[in-house]
Amino acid sequence: MASERGGIYELNDLERTLGRIVLGYRGVVVTWVVLLVLVAGTGDAADFDRPWVPWTEVGVIVLWFAFTVWLWGRKGDALTSWWFLALDVSVAVGVLLASWIAGGQNIPLAGGYPLSAVAMAVFAVGGPGALISAGFLLGAALVRRVVLLSDSSLAGLISDVASWVFPAVLFAWATGVIRTSDRRRQRSEHALADERSERVRIEERAEVAAHLHDSVLQTLALIQRSSSDSDEVTTLARRQERELRSWLFGAETLGLGGSLVSALRSVADGVEEKAKVKVELVSVGDVSMSEAVESLTRAAREAVSNAAQHGGVDVVDVYSEVDDERIVVFVRDRGAGFDPLDIPPDRAGVRESIVGRMQRSGGSAVIKSSPERGTEVILTLPVASEEVAIK
Amino acid sequence: MTTSVLIVDDHDLFRAGVRGTLPDDIEVLGEASEVAPAIELIIERRPQVVLLDVHMPDGGGLAVLSSVRASLGDDAPVFLALSASDAPDDVVALIRAGARGYVTKTISIPDLAAALRQVAAGEAVFSPRLAGFVLDAFSSVEIEGIDPELDQLTDREREVLRHIARGYTYREVGEELFISIKTVESHVSSVLRKLQLSNRHELTKWAHERGI
Numbered sequence: 001m002a003s004e005r006g007g008i009y010e011l012n013d014l015e016r017t018l019g020r021i022v023l024g025y026r027g028v029v030v031t032w033v034v035l036l037v038l039v040a041g042t043g044d045a046a047d048f049d050r051p052w053v054p055w056t057e058v059g060v061i062v063l064w065f066a067f068t069v070w071l072w073g074r075k076g077d078a079l080t081s082w083w084f085l086a087l088d089v090s091v092a093v094g095v096l097l098a099s100w101i102a103g104g105q106n107i108p109l110a111g112g113y114p115l116s117a118v119a120m121a122v123f124a125v126g127g128p129g130a131l132i133s134a135g136f137l138l139g140a141a142l143v144r145r146v147v148l149l150s151d152s153s154l155a156g157l158i159s160d161v162a163s164w165v166f167p168a169v170l171f172a173w174a175t176g177v178i179r180t181s182d183r184r185r186q187r188s189e190h191a192l193a194d195e196r197s198e199r200v201r202i203e204e205r206a207e208v209a210a211h212l213h214d215s216v217l218q219t220l221a222l223i224q225r226s227s228s229d230s231d232e233v234t235t236l237a238r239r240q241e242r243e244l245r246s247w248l249f250g251a252e253t254l255g256l257g258g259s260l261v262s263a264l265r266s267v268a269d270g271v272e273e274k275a276k277v278k279v280e281l282v283s284v285g286d287v288s289m290s291e292a293v294e295s296l297t298r299a300a301r302e303a304v305s306n307a308a309q310h311g312g313v314d315v316v317d318v319y320s321e322v323d324d325e326r327i328v329v330f331v332r333d334r335g336a337g338f339d340p341l342d343i344p345p346d347r348a349g350v351r352e353s354i355v356g357r358m359q360r361s362g363g364s365a366v367i368k369s370s371p372e373r374g375t376e377v378i379l380t381l382p383v384a385s386e387e388v389a390i391k
Numbered sequence: 392m393t394t395s396v397l398i399v400d401d402h403d404l405f406r407a408g409v410r411g412t413l414p415d416d417i418e419v420l421g422e423a424s425e426v427a428p429a430i431e432l433i434i435e436r437r438p439q440v441v442l443l444d445v446h447m448p449d450g451g452g453l454a455v456l457s458s459v460r461a462s463l464g465d466d467a468p469v470f471l472a473l474s475a476s477d478a479p480d481d482v483v484a485l486i487r488a489g490a491r492g493y494v495t496k497t498i499s500i501p502d503l504a505a506a507l508r509q510v511a512a513g514e515a516v517f518s519p520r521l522a523g524f525v526l527d528a529f530s531s532v533e534i535e536g537i538d539p540e541l542d543q544l545t546d547r548e549r550e551v552l553r554h555i556a557r558g559y560t561y562r563e564v565g566e567e568l569f570i571s572i573k574t575v576e577s578h579v580s581s582v583l584r585k586l587q588l589s590n591r592h593e594l595t596k597w598a599h600e601r602g603i
Contacts, residue, residue: 278497280495280497280519280520280558282519282520282522282523282556283523284523284526284527284530284556285527285530314499315497315499315558317519317557317558319519319523319553319556319557319558321526321553321556323530330557330558332557332558332559334558373563376557
């Protein structure tokens with residue numbers, strides 16, 4: 001796409017800006033030369049042997065400038081080619097020597113134009129270009145000083161060298177610094193973008209792992225426990241297959257319903273059916289479903305399944321409460337209890353499916369457990385703007 | 392000391408199951424499956440506690456409770472409401488009409504026995520579900536005509552109810568909040584009184600719909 005548009009659009013932001021600066025400078029010095037010719041190149045004071053020369057000079061640089069601008073708009077990369085640079089330097093040398101060619105002694109007809117060729121070379125090919133074009137112009141300037149003005153004093157020579165080499169070096173150095181820092185910035189932006197997409201990938205993976213843990217691993221555990229009952233195993237396997245299929249291929253159809261309470265109701269029903277315990281659900285207030293609320297529901301389901309499986313109890317109490325600021329779900333059993341700090345690393349349930357999941361959704365999970373009092377999991381989520389309270 | 396109970400429920404299997412498994416200190420004086428016979432039987436046998444199903448044909452538990460209280464006044468037994476389903480308006484209507492507590496049919500037999508003893512002793516019995524209903528009824532903010540004595544729960548009462556809703560027993564609530572079990576009971580009784588006397592919009596709406 002970009003190549004079809006051509007011209008300056010092939011360049012990046014920085015190069016476009018630098019090019020505009022160089023062309024702007026060129027425009028200023030062209031105007032300067034035109035004014036010089038109007039003021040000094042005409043009238044009584046102008047005593048040129050060849051009066052057509054100043055006018056030709058103006059014509060050439062105005063046309064050349066127009067051509068350069070056109071080229072800039074149509075084929076930006078042409079400005080960096082050697083043929084363009086050679087022509088540009090030739091024009092600048094011509095301008096520098098214009099008053100000599102015209103035979104008008106020391107009447108200045110160059111203005112700042114020759115220096116703009118150095119700037120153009122820096123823009124086009126960087127440091128080497130600057131030195132080559134500055135070399136040509138310095139040569140022309142020295143020829144003018146020595147031959148035309150018969151001035152071969154050391155001071156004059158030094159002055160010429162200084163006034164061509166210094167700007168060339170300065171331009172080249174400044175542009176080089178700007179370009180280097182721009183490249184560094186771009187590199188770090190790319191690195192940042194890479195890092196971000198890597199993080200998204202990791203989070204997605206954790207989400208998938210948590211889901212598989214909740215569904216497939218839980219079912220496998222149930223199958224192991226009831227391996228002597230082939231009907232039960234078949235039922236569990238079939239249900240798991242259905243659930244996994246719909247998760248993989250369909251819209252997320254875990255039957256979570258349209259609100260927190262209906263989702264928790266499905267969770268309670270599901271666990272009651274699977275694990276043969278009573279889930280006592282009590283709710284105060286309700287909110288509409290959102291991604292975060294769905295994660296909360298999944299964490300709650302994990303907590304309820306854990307209580308049903310490991311607690312060794314008949315009843316699991318679930319209490320959900322929604323107020324203006326937060327959504328809290330309590331999952332409690334009076335079972336065996338465990339030490340939350342003592343979870344084996346391969347048991348992803350509590351760590352990933354509950355704590356990690358709540359943290360990724362911007363909420364938190366607290367687990368209180370002791371052998372005497374059983375276990376209570378407290379899931380808290382701040383209410384987000386997209387969630388609508390249901391009265 | 393035994394507690395005498397009469398069971399009113401239209402579900403035969405449930406009645407039989409409860410009657411057969413209650414511990415010895417709970418004496419079942421009789422059972423009824425319909426509203427009219429239930430009222431007669433209660434007035435005749437005078438149990439300490441009536442275990443009353445919320446949902447029955449011909450007016451449900453509310454009809455039984457209202458008639459009995461109308462006939463016996465202060466001598467009426469205490470009522471413990473019981474239901475399988477979740478309609479909060481029915482349950483709250485029954486509480487407002489004078490029931491001293493509410494349990495769900497999934498309650499275990501030891502817990503049911505404990506609840507029967509508790510209401511017989513004059514305590515209120517809040518299941519997690521009833522605590523949830525009450526919190527819900529008192530949660531929506533109403534500016535106008537609020538009687539803070541009756542229409543609002545104190546922070547402490549609210550905290551007690553929240554723990555009950557989470558599945559804590561009175562004893563556990565006391566341990567968690569560092570208060571005695573007696574204090575928990577008095578908070579719960581106070582909530583029950585507010586529930587019966589408050590004129591809050593939600594509560595009066597329920598009451599109106601139920602013809603109280």
